[in-house]
Amino acid sequence: MARRCGESSGVSCLSCQWRQHSEWRVLNEEETRFLSRNRKSREYRAGEPIFAMGEPSHGLYCMISGTAAIRKSDAEGNTALLRILYPGDTLGYRGVLLEEKRRYSAEALGPSRVCFIDKPVFKTLLDRNPALGQQFLRRIAKDMDEAHDHLVRNANLCNRDKFVHLLHALMNRGGCTATDGSRFMELPLSRRDLASMIGARHETLSRIISRLEEEGVARFSGRTVHVRKPHSLLQVMQHPALLD
Amino acid sequence: MARRCGESSGVSCLSCQWRQHSEWRVLNEEETRFLSRNRKSREYRAGEPIFAMGEPSHGLYCMISGTAAIRKSDAEGNTALLRILYPGDTLGYRGVLLEEKRRYSAEALGPSRVCFIDKPVFKTLLDRNPALGQQFLRRIAKDMDEAHDHLVRNANLCNRDKFVHLLHALMNRGGCTATDGSRFMELPLSRRDLASMIGARHETLSRIISRLEEEGVARFSGRTVHVRKPHSLLQVMQHPALLD
DNA sequence: CGGGGGTTTGAGTCCGTTCAAAATACGTGG
DNA sequence: CCACGTATTTTGAACGGACTCAAACCCCCG
Numbered sequence: 001m002a003r004r005c006g007e008s009s010g011v012s013c014l015s016c017q018w019r020q021h022s023e024w025r026v027l028n029e030e031e032t033r034f035l036s037r038n039r040k041s042r043e044y045r046a047g048e049p050i051f052a053m054g055e056p057s058h059g060l061y062c063m064i065s066g067t068a069a070i071r072k073s074d075a076e077g078n079t080a081l082l083r084i085l086y087p088g089d090t091l092g093y094r095g096v097l098l099e100e101k102r103r104y105s106a107e108a109l110g111p112s113r114v115c116f117i118d119k120p121v122f123k124t125l126l127d128r129n130p131a132l133g134q135q136f137l138r139r140i141a142k143d144m145d146e147a148h149d150h151l152v153r154n155a156n157l158c159n160r161d162k163f164v165h166l167l168h169a170l171m172n173r174g175g176c177t178a179t180d181g182s183r184f185m186e187l188p189l190s191r192r193d194l195a196s197m198i199g200a201r202h203e204t205l206s207r208i209i210s211r212l213e214e215e216g217v218a219r220f221s222g223r224t225v226h227v228r229k230p231h232s233l234l235q236v237m238q239h240p241a242l243l244d
Numbered sequence: 245m246a247r248r249c250g251e252s253s254g255v256s257c258l259s260c261q262w263r264q265h266s267e268w269r270v271l272n273e274e275e276t277r278f279l280s281r282n283r284k285s286r287e288y289r290a291g292e293p294i295f296a297m298g299e300p301s302h303g304l305y306c307m308i309s310g311t312a313a314i315r316k317s318d319a320e321g322n323t324a325l326l327r328i329l330y331p332g333d334t335l336g337y338r339g340v341l342l343e344e345k346r347r348y349s350a351e352a353l354g355p356s357r358v359c360f361i362d363k364p365v366f367k368t369l370l371d372r373n374p375a376l377g378q379q380f381l382r383r384i385a386k387d388m389d390e391a392h393d394h395l396v397r398n399a400n401l402c403n404r405d406k407f408v409h410l411l412h413a414l415m416n417r418g419g420c421t422a423t424d425g426s427r428f429m430e431l432p433l434s435r436r437d438l439a440s441m442i443g444a445r446h447e448t449l450s451r452i453i454s455r456l457e458e459e460g461v462a463r464f465s466g467r468t469v470h471v472r473k474p475h476s477l478l479q480v481m482q483h484p485a486l487l488d
Numbered sequence: 489c490g491g492g493g494g495t496t497t498g499a500g501t502c503c504g505t506t507c508a509a510a511a512t513a514c515g516t517g518g
Numbered sequence: 519c520c521a522c523g524t525a526t527t528t529t530g531a532a533c534g535g536a537c538t539c540a541a542a543c544c545c546c547c548g
Contacts (some may be wrong), residue, residue, distance in 0.1 A: 072392055076481075078400035082392055098385050104392065140384055141342050147391035148316055148326055148348065154398045155443030156322035159536070191495060199399030204536055206496055222545095237320075403504070435527060448504055450528055466513080 012036045018088030022062065023135040031129055038121040044108035050091070052105045057095025059118045063087050066112025067188040072104040081196040084109070084188060086173055093136055096122055109188050154199060160208050161237045162198040167218065167225070168233045175230070183230040187223040256280045262332030266306065267379040275373055282365040288352035294335070296349045301339025303362045307331050310356025311432040316348040325440040327390075328353070328432060330417055337380055340366055353432050398443060404452050405481040406442040411462065411469070412477045419474070427474040431467040
């Protein structure tokens with residue numbers, strides 16, 4: 001399915017299935033056609049970098065299919081996975097808006113198709129349609145808020161609860177509901193990366209996962225995860241007994 | 245000193261000593277006079293709230309003197325101190341730009357003077373001078389970057405090192421250099437709040453502080469802190485021996 | 489069949505937390 | 519100016535979570 005939409009979106013941004021859910025939805029038909037003509041679509045293999053920290057920002061990217069990850073590292077080389085990008089998400093807009101070098105790196109998590117929009121093309125559209133700038137302002141404000149929430153969670157929750165929260169967020173994005181009300185999904189990340197998202201070692205995450213299985217909160221096998229009572233996920237924090 | 249500048253800034257934004265360092269620097273003389281006429285300046289006592297989470301955003305604020313804190317709390321009531329604001333900083337612009345309710349709360353840390361700019365006044369200035377919007381875009385992007393850095397540090401550093409980093413940042417902002425090259429300053433925060441900034445309990449911070457004193461990195465007494473070798477602060481992470 | 493990456497498990501240690509109590513600083517009213 | 523009550527900070531002991539290091543395990547791929 002992800003395959004087919006990737007191909008159909010390759011034809012034109014007008015018929016892109018994510019158009020109405022992305023920042024580009026404020027563009028009219030002519031502007032969208034302009035975008036479509038000037039964008040470049042390309043496949044990425046799993047793990048392939050999209051851009052790297054410190055590079056100049058030549059343009060922005062738009063996910064068509066697959067998933068990508070935002071990573072950032074500090075001076076000592078410690079890195080953290082900050083965010084996961086799904087089809088319809090734009091990335092790298094910050095560097096372009098501010099004419100800055102990239103402050104984080106992005107890479108494809110699985111086989112993905114990503115469109116590239118050149119800086120001049122983006123600038124032209126921003127000039128033609130002021131609502132587009134407003135969209136990106138809204139977007140950056142939302143990102144900001146997410147980052148702050150993340151910060152508050154990190155300060156107050158233990159690793160187990162941070163992971164439960166992450167699971168909840170991932171489920172909302174990519175999960176499927178089964179007939180019995182339970183939810184399951186294919187995790188887009190390795191255990192190592194899951195651990196990096198909550199700021200823990202992979203060994204610790206491994207133990208947390210065992211614990212969640214013992215408690216009956218979820219079942220893991222490979223990258224597949226089943227959650228028995230997805231609605232009570234957030235209530236299960238610090239209180240596994242609530243599972244009934 | 246902070247007192248006098250507060251009073252002089254009370255007269256007009258034109259003569260505000262922070263003007264050239266704030267987002268308002270792109271305004272011309274007439275626009276600044278307009279801002280000056282329509283802003284309201286007011287004193288806050290220590291601990292007094294400036295605005296609270298969930299309130300509608302009626303306008304934005306500009307610190308004249310003193311310091312303020314941004315706090316955010318999650319659903320369970322856990323809070324974290326996200327940021328400290330110094331004279332010249334604007335706050336609360338996000339809610340105004342996006343017509344949203346406040347997503348965090350702000351409060352004065354010590355006796356402070358803060359100007360309030362009504363939403364319509366701000367919108368008028370944004371219309372008149374597009375460079376102002378660009379300034380705030382830059383500002384939000386910088387904030388975003390800081391939040392991400394914070395996230396990476398939280399994921400990889402132990403509490404001691406997080407605190408050393410915080411100390412470094414605070415010093416750069418409000419520290420004074422003594423004749424022997426050491427630096428000292430008056431901390432704007434209580435121990436509890438310092439602990440909240442690095443996501444630790446106040447007891448833990450207390451122990452960290454004792455340790456730093458034993459190691460000879462810094463000396464604390466009340467809210468005053470002396471750092472012996474400020475330049476090597478960041479090198480001291482995990483390696484107190486480097487102090488020589 | 490033998491790597492090699494990713495993942496799990498185990499043991500030991502350290503760091504940070506919790507809870508409780510003492511010590512210190514601070515503001516207020518006498 | 520001092521005494522008092524309150525809030526903040528420090529200290530202590532015990533516990534638990536998370537980390538390190540090391541080894542075993544698994545699964546996919548050549």
